[in-house]
Amino acid sequence: MLHIINFAHGSILMLALYAGFFLFTLGGVDPYLAVLILAPAFFAGGYLLQRYVIAPVSFGKDTNVLLVTLGLSIIIDNLALYLWTSNTRTIDVGYAQVFVDVGVTAVALPKLIALGAAVLIGILFWLLMTRTDAGKAIRAVSKERQGARIVGINVEHIFALSFGLGSAVVAIAACLLLPTFYVTPQVGNAFVLIAFTTVVLGGMGSFIGALVGGMVLGIVEAYSGLLLGESLGQIGIFVIFILVLLFRPTGLFGQRA
Amino acid sequence: MKKILLVIIVFFLVLPLFVESRFWLGFWTTTLFFALLGQSWNILGGYGGQVSFGHAVFFGTGAYVSAVLQVRLGLDAWTSAAIAVAAGALVGAFIGALSFRYGLRGSYFALVTLAFAEVFRVLANAWDFTGSGFGMLVPMKPGAANLQFADRSWFYYAILLLVVLAYALTWRVERSRFGAYLLAIRENEDAARALGINAFRIKLAAITLSGAMAAMAGVFYIQYYLFVDSHVGYGPAMSVNALLAPLIGGAGTVLGPLIGAVALGSLAELTSLLLGKEPGVNLLAFGVLLLVILRFLPNGLMGLLRGRS
Numbered sequence: 001m002l003h004i005i006n007f008a009h010g011s012i013l014m015l016a017l018y019a020g021f022f023l024f025t026l027g028g029v030d031p032y033l034a035v036l037i038l039a040p041a042f043f044a045g046g047y048l049l050q051r052y053v054i055a056p057v058s059f060g061k062d063t064n065v066l067l068v069t070l071g072l073s074i075i076i077d078n079l080a081l082y083l084w085t086s087n088t089r090t091i092d093v094g095y096a097q098v099f100v101d102v103g104v105t106a107v108a109l110p111k112l113i114a115l116g117a118a119v120l121i122g123i124l125f126w127l128l129m130t131r132t133d134a135g136k137a138i139r140a141v142s143k144e145r146q147g148a149r150i151v152g153i154n155v156e157h158i159f160a161l162s163f164g165l166g167s168a169v170v171a172i173a174a175c176l177l178l179p180t181f182y183v184t185p186q187v188g189n190a191f192v193l194i195a196f197t198t199v200v201l202g203g204m205g206s207f208i209g210a211l212v213g214g215m216v217l218g219i220v221e222a223y224s225g226l227l228l229g230e231s232l233g234q235i236g237i238f239v240i241f242i243l244v245l246l247f248r249p250t251g252l253f254g255q256r257a
Numbered sequence: 258m259k260k261i262l263l264v265i266i267v268f269f270l271v272l273p274l275f276v277e278s279r280f281w282l283g284f285w286t287t288t289l290f291f292a293l294l295g296q297s298w299n300i301l302g303g304y305g306g307q308v309s310f311g312h313a314v315f316f317g318t319g320a321y322v323s324a325v326l327q328v329r330l331g332l333d334a335w336t337s338a339a340i341a342v343a344a345g346a347l348v349g350a351f352i353g354a355l356s357f358r359y360g361l362r363g364s365y366f367a368l369v370t371l372a373f374a375e376v377f378r379v380l381a382n383a384w385d386f387t388g389s390g391f392g393m394l395v396p397m398k399p400g401a402a403n404l405q406f407a408d409r410s411w412f413y414y415a416i417l418l419l420v421v422l423a424y425a426l427t428w429r430v431e432r433s434r435f436g437a438y439l440l441a442i443r444e445n446e447d448a449a450r451a452l453g454i455n456a457f458r459i460k461l462a463a464i465t466l467s468g469a470m471a472a473m474a475g476v477f478y479i480q481y482y483l484f485v486d487s488h489v490g491y492g493p494a495m496s497v498n499a500l501l502a503p504l505i506g507g508a509g510t511v512l513g514p515l516i517g518a519v520a521l522g523s524l525a526e527l528t529s530l531l532l533g534k535e536p537g538v539n540l541l542a543f544g545v546l547l548l549v550i551l552r553f554l555p556n557g558l559m560g561l562l563r564g565r566s
Contacts, residue, residue, distance in 0.1 A: 005364045057552040063308045066364045067504065068551055070310075070497070074544035078537030086536070185537075189493070193375065196368060231390070232383040238375045245369050246359045 005062070007069035009195055010188025011076035012167055016042060016174030017183040018084065024091045024178070031093070031178040032113070038171040046167025051160035073188070080185035089183045110179040117176055121169060122211055128165075138162050197241040203251030212252060265512075269417050273410040282409055288522040289416040290477060294495075295502030295514030296423050297470035302500060303508030304436060305463045306443025308363070311370030312499035314352070314377050315345045315468040317490030319475025321381060324393035324485055329386065334404035338476045345472020346465045353464035357457050362446070371496065378491035392486025395479060404480045412481055419477060420515070423470055428511045430466075439463055443509070471499065501543060505550050507559025516558050521546075 019038055023029040029037070053072070058064035099106040129135035140148040141158045149155050181187075198217055202209025217237060224236030244251060269289075276282050294316060302308045322344040326337035356369050381387045388394075399407040406412055430436045438459045441449040450456050479485055489495065506517025524546060525539040532538050554560050 005368070053548070057548055059555075062363045063367060064551060066308070066310070066367055067500075068548060071544045071547035071551070074497070074540050074547070078541040078544065081537035082535055082541065193372065200368075229383070232379060235376055235379045235383075238372045238379065241372045242369055242376070245361060245365055245372075246355060249359075249361075249365065 005066055005196070006166070007066055007192065008073040008076060009170065010192035011073040012042070012046070013170050013174055013191055014080060014183070014185060014188035015076060016171040017178060017187060018080065020175050020178045021089055021091060021183050031091070031175045035172055035175045038175060039168045042171035043164040043168035047160045047164035050163035051156060054163070055156060055159060077185050077188070084185065086185055091178060093179050095179070108180060110176070114176040117172070121172065134161060193241065194237060197237050201240060201244050201251055203253040209251055209253035266421065273413055279409060282413055284522060284526070286413045286416055286481070288518050289420050290474060291498060291502050291521065292515040292518040293416065293420050293423055293477070294471060294474040294499045295506070295518055296427055297467045297474060298499040299503040299508060299514050300427060300430065300470065301463050301467040303503050303510070303513065304431070304439045304443065305460060307460060307464070308367045309370040309496070309500070310367040311372070311374030311496050312471055313491050313493065313495035314370065314374040315349055315471035316475040316478070316495050316499065317377060317381065317485070318348045319345045319472025320479040320485040320490050321387055321393065323476045323479050324395050325387060327395055328393060333402060334480065338404065341476050342469050342472045345475065346469035349464045349468020350461060353461045357460045371493070374491050374493070374496055378487045381491055382487035388486070392484060395483040397483055416477055419473060423473070424511055424515070431511060435459065435462065501547065505546060505557055507557030510559045513557050513559045520558060
């Protein structure tokens with residue numbers, strides 16, 4: 001939303017996956033219940049990270065943000081590698097094997113829950129952005145930083161707030177992924193470019209865009225995997241990313257800057 | 258300044274005479290390799306302000322083209338090296354022409370270079386001609402005609418020669434009209450355009466030169482290790498390596514990448530000495546150093562040296 005390009009996004013997702021994993025294995029907390037702990041915790045962590053690390057180190061320059069978050073992702077990934085080794089970990093929950101018949105095909109229950117939750121979060125976010133003061137302040141800062149400052153908005157606070165929100169959503173996504181996915185220190189890397197591509201394709205700061213972008217990418221990934229084979233199939237996402245950046249940097253639903 | 262340069266060159270020239278162990282010779286060889294790769298990034302990112310997150314695309318092209326020409330087409334190492342460097346320049350010109358023509362700047366340019374590197378990685382990993390998942394192995398045939406040396410100190414002198422040439426070239430660029438244009442674009446591209454600088458052409462020249470230099474590093478890599486696969490060649494790790502040295506040492510200065518490479522190499526040895534050879538510890542230290550430098554020394558270690566004198 002604020003055009004913060006966060007390279008550490010995948011690493012934060014990886015951290016959240018590990019947090020969910022340890023809550024389950026050590027504390028017996030179900031991943032879906034873990035949302036209640038992890039979302040606030042990651043909100044606070046993200047807020048502090050932006051306010052006291054990323055903002056002071058990057059001096060507000062956009063490529064510096066990229067470098068700082070790159071540094072952070074190197075630190076987080078390798079700390080995880082050091083602490084938890086590169087072993088792949090999974091959790092075993094009974095309902096991961098429950099399949100629901102949705103007419104054309106059967107879908108694993110956790111994936112259905114994830115879909116529902118994603119739509120719900122999308123709606124909640126849209127409400128937050130359009131109906132609350134905090135949301136209006138975030139939109140104001142993204143449109144006109146200086147103007148927002150002049151009318152009394154604490155820009156640093158808003159930046160940190162939106163970074164915290166992003167981290168909280170990542171934590172929720174991790175809890176939704178955990179029942180059907182695995183955890184390794186490198187797991188986040190696979191998601192970083194996909195996340196960027198989704199947002200750029202949909203148009204930065206557009207919620208509908210992010211949803212549609214996500215769906216288009218899912219379809220592209222499936223079809224390019226089908227048509228080009230497994231090893232060449234990953235290319236689809238990167239090619240789309242390059243094409244969108246070159247020819248339509250505002251994305252499908254973005255407004256002109 | 259000239260005295261310092263002379264001291265540095267003499268230091269590196271006589272180094273192998275005092276270094277007995279293969280280990281330290283290897284250490285200085287890889288350090289100089291990273292100094293060369295870092296300088297290629299520095300020309301585009303340090304002087305031109307065009308931060309690339311995908312420099313592996315040029316490095317990997319150099320390594321792969323040289324390997325494929327030698328193994329698949331049976332060309333000799335010298336011709337392969339020359340073609341590989343040209344290929345690096347060509348890839349640079351291609352990516353530059355596309356992304357600068359469509360006005361990509363700042364983090365958008367960084368992301369598009371990363372995406373290009375990923376495209377090349379997937380292609381190299383899928384195509385049998387480039388060895389697909391197995392990578393390319395160049396058969397060992399020591400001899401000057403094959404650019405392979407049984408005596409490892411020859412590799413050291415080879416990379417030293419490449420570094421001296423690349424740094425001399427960068428030094429010339431810094432003092433040229435072209436270099437001044439590059440700096441102007443880095444500081445304020447719109448203002449530079451308003452003054453009549455053809456920003457597109459200048460940036461295109463910079464990325465072409467940068468691509469050729471990174472491909473040179475790739476050519477050295479393939480002759481030294483005789484192996485490349487898609488993760489080494491086009492993976493994000495090499496792109497990160499390319500930008501760490503100049504950022505730590507001082508982006509936009511001639512000696513910055515060298516100082517950064519020496520600092521990073523020493524830090525890596527120091528951490529494995531103190532904390533053991535656990536995986537990830539080196540990179541962890543690099544990440545912390547990067548943040549500290551960005552926060553407190555925006556001009557890198559060179560800024561520290563200059564501030565003192």
